[in-house]
Amino acid sequence: MSSLILILVTGVGLGALYFLVASGLSLIYGLMHVLNFAHGAFLTAGAYAAWVAAASLSSLGGWSFPAAVLIGMFVGALIGAAVEFFLIRPLYRRHIEQVLVTVGLGLMGVALITGIWGADPQPFPRPAWTTATTTIGGAAIPNDRFLLIGAAAVLLIGLLLLLKYTRLGLIIRAGVENRTMVQALGIDVRRTFTLVFALGGAAAALGGVLGSVYSGSVSPGQGTALLIYAFIVVVIGGFGSIGGTALAALVVGLVQQLANYYLYSGIGDVSVVLLLALVLLVRPGGLTGRTA
Amino acid sequence: MTDLAQALTDRAISATGSPRRGRPPAGRILTVLVPLAVLALLIFLPWMGFSIPGVLPGAVNSPGSMQLLALCLVAGGIALSYDILFGRTGLLSFGHALFVGAGAYSAAIALGEWGGGLGLAVLVVIAMGIALPLIVGAVALRVKGIAFAMVTLAFAQAVAITVLRNPAGMTGGEEGLSLNRSQLPAVLSGVVNAPYRYWLALGFCLLCFLVVAWLTAARTGHAWAAVRENEARVEVLGLSSYRAKLTAVVVGGFLGTLGGFVQLIVIGGANPHLLSTEFTLSLLIMVVLGGAGSRWGAIIGGVLYVLLDNRLQELSTSQTIAELPAVLRVPLGQPVFVLGLLFVLVVYFAPGGIAAIGGRVRGWWRRRRQSGVTPT
Numbered sequence: 001m002s003s004l005i006l007i008l009v010t011g012v013g014l015g016a017l018y019f020l021v022a023s024g025l026s027l028i029y030g031l032m033h034v035l036n037f038a039h040g041a042f043l044t045a046g047a048y049a050a051w052v053a054a055a056s057l058s059s060l061g062g063w064s065f066p067a068a069v070l071i072g073m074f075v076g077a078l079i080g081a082a083v084e085f086f087l088i089r090p091l092y093r094r095h096i097e098q099v100l101v102t103v104g105l106g107l108m109g110v111a112l113i114t115g116i117w118g119a120d121p122q123p124f125p126r127p128a129w130t131t132a133t134t135t136i137g138g139a140a141i142p143n144d145r146f147l148l149i150g151a152a153a154v155l156l157i158g159l160l161l162l163l164k165y166t167r168l169g170l171i172i173r174a175g176v177e178n179r180t181m182v183q184a185l186g187i188d189v190r191r192t193f194t195l196v197f198a199l200g201g202a203a204a205a206l207g208g209v210l211g212s213v214y215s216g217s218v219s220p221g222q223g224t225a226l227l228i229y230a231f232i233v234v235v236i237g238g239f240g241s242i243g244g245t246a247l248a249a250l251v252v253g254l255v256q257q258l259a260n261y262y263l264y265s266g267i268g269d270v271s272v273v274l275l276l277a278l279v280l281l282v283r284p285g286g287l288t289g290r291t292a
Numbered sequence: 293m294t295d296l297a298q299a300l301t302d303r304a305i306s307a308t309g310s311p312r313r314g315r316p317p318a319g320r321i322l323t324v325l326v327p328l329a330v331l332a333l334l335i336f337l338p339w340m341g342f343s344i345p346g347v348l349p350g351a352v353n354s355p356g357s358m359q360l361l362a363l364c365l366v367a368g369g370i371a372l373s374y375d376i377l378f379g380r381t382g383l384l385s386f387g388h389a390l391f392v393g394a395g396a397y398s399a400a401i402a403l404g405e406w407g408g409g410l411g412l413a414v415l416v417v418i419a420m421g422i423a424l425p426l427i428v429g430a431v432a433l434r435v436k437g438i439a440f441a442m443v444t445l446a447f448a449q450a451v452a453i454t455v456l457r458n459p460a461g462m463t464g465g466e467e468g469l470s471l472n473r474s475q476l477p478a479v480l481s482g483v484v485n486a487p488y489r490y491w492l493a494l495g496f497c498l499l500c501f502l503v504v505a506w507l508t509a510a511r512t513g514h515a516w517a518a519v520r521e522n523e524a525r526v527e528v529l530g531l532s533s534y535r536a537k538l539t540a541v542v543v544g545g546f547l548g549t550l551g552g553f554v555q556l557i558v559i560g561g562a563n564p565h566l567l568s569t570e571f572t573l574s575l576l577i578m579v580v581l582g583g584a585g586s587r588w589g590a591i592i593g594g595v596l597y598v599l600l601d602n603r604l605q606e607l608s609t610s611q612t613i614a615e616l617p618a619v620l621r622v623p624l625g626q627p628v629f630v631l632g633l634l635f636v637l638v639v640y641f642a643p644g645g646i647a648a649i650g651g652r653v654r655g656w657w658r659r660r661r662q663s664g665v666t667p668t
Contacts, residue, residue: 091640101640103573103635104577104636107577107631107632107635108632110628111623111629112623112626112629235438239438269449269453270450273445273449273450273453276443277431277446277447280439281431281435
């Protein structure tokens with residue numbers, strides 16, 4: 001029983017991590033029809049920024065970790081906005097070229113980080129409370145899972161409120177639904193593109209930092225490894241739908257953990273990709289039924 | 293025939309690539325002669341002792357250079373097989389590595405685990421090269437666009453993860469499998485026999501080129517081009533776009549599988565990198581770099597990619613780089629960074645890739661000459 005609880009919480013935590021990365025991808029694709037291959041590089045850059053910041057801010061004591069997280073998110077947002085503004089925007093409406101540019105950027109980002117800090121994983125200074133455990137129903141669960149779940153919940157609620165109650169959210173929702181119509185009504189959708197990229201970059205960076213807390217290290221390949229699962233989550237959830245993405249992240253995280261534990265190690269990853277193929281073939285628009 | 297009908301017929305003929313009337317005979321002879329001359333040069337390379345400093349590690353016919361050139365040609369052929377999907381038919385697949393890896397691994401298992409000879413390995417590769425693309429294509433083509441890309445990614449990823457887990461000790465996990473050379477003819481192993489592996493790679497590249505040249509001139513290729521340009525119109529005309537796309541996946545997948553087999557023989561092993569998404573992305577880079585949907589583009593892109601990747605690796609450890617300031621030294625020390633940068637630059641400034649540059653220069657020259665004739 002206690003091991004089941006541990007696996008369930010870990011699965012939800014993993015799903016939360018996927019959601020942090022996938023939420024930005026989903027909004028970017030929904031709004032701009034760009035499959036952002038550079039998202040993994042945003043994530044890795046954010047994680048390294050937080051790692052560098054945590055090392056130089058160690059004098060702050062307990063506050064150094066939150067400060068490092070904020071700096072990481074800021075760097076992620078900055079990179080996201082800069083990539084959209086300088087590199088994606090000139091290729092307006094040429095979707096294949098935009099995707100190709102993000103592919104190139106993703107490779108360059110990872111190569112640059114490897115060149116500066118080396119290819120080996122570096123230990124991430126975790127705050128002591130994240131490695132401690134909390135006992136629930138007889139299971140000792142490491143606190144980093146709760147940190148992931150909390151961050152994803154805050155992001156989910158924040159995004160839902162933003163989409164539902166603000167003018168910006170209204171434009172994003174309308175843009176996902178029918179971009180041409182929104183432009184025909186005299187609203188400049190392109191201004192929101194930069195913002196969505198910045199938002200996605202910040203969320204990915206948060207995912208990168210918390211993923212590093214979870215694994216205890218930063219490495220150049222960490223973003224690319226997560227990116228494939230984030231793509232799977234986005235596709236299963238249906239592009240552009242935050243609720244669908246959250247649901248899909250939860251399902252993917254749980255399926256992966258449960259299959260890895262109860263069948264045999266490694267089958268969880270395979271079952272996730274097979275789940276993707278199955279969902280796409282039965283419902284090509286993903287769980288929420290939107291056509292991509 | 294009215295003028296309009298004549299004009300329409302002319303346009304149809306020029307669009308489908310049947311005998312072109314406007315072309316001067318000299319040009320037509322050149323389009324046959326130049327590839328033949330290039331081929332002859334490539335065939336006789338193992339007898340040439342000169343060296344190209346900076347491009348090849350030693351004299352052209354030294355084993356090191358032969359090995360590198362063989363790798364270049366295999367990459368060119370595999371890139372061309374990917375271009376059948378991407379450039380010819382307009383299918384964005386993220387699963388092409390699956391076919392390449394399947395070719396390498398199935399042959400390695402047939403030669404090693406089963407202890408079969410070269411004949412068995414070839415049979416296994418051919419069977420694999422037909423069955424696997426047929427199954428993957430039949431399932432994945434039920435969806436279109438980005439969903440197709442994702443289903444192919446899912447298939448490739450599922451196999452890649454399984455291979456990494458080393459089921460029943462068959463795939464060797466992260467180490468991969470080494471080639472059991474004792475089952476191969478003696479000419480295909482050993483450092484001295486590098487030219488034979490080079491010819492094998494050249495043969496594979498030539499096969500890919502001929503298949504693509506033949507099919508694109510035939511009905512199949514026209515159907516591919518039609519699907520790429522406007523899939524809805526193909527359906528309205530009563531043709532099956534599904535069948536055209538499936539043919540593209542099977543032909544591309546078959547050549548890719550064959551490429552995996554040749555790669556296995558050239559590098560002497562099958563490694564999990566051949567199955568990874570990164571490998572498919574590198575194929576995408578090769579094709580875009582060289583020029584998608586052109587006969588030479590993918591080959592040039594593949595050759596250039598492998599050559600640059602290899603030589604930049606060499607350069608990154610050299611003295612010239614070590615003396616540079618850190619701002620230049622760090623990016624230049626990473627071949628992937630330079631390749632990625634080159635790729636992004638091509639996407640921005642040279643759409644159509646290297647293959648289109650010739651046409652663009654010709655167009656610029658013609659415009660210049662015309663503007664020179666008209667008095668200003």
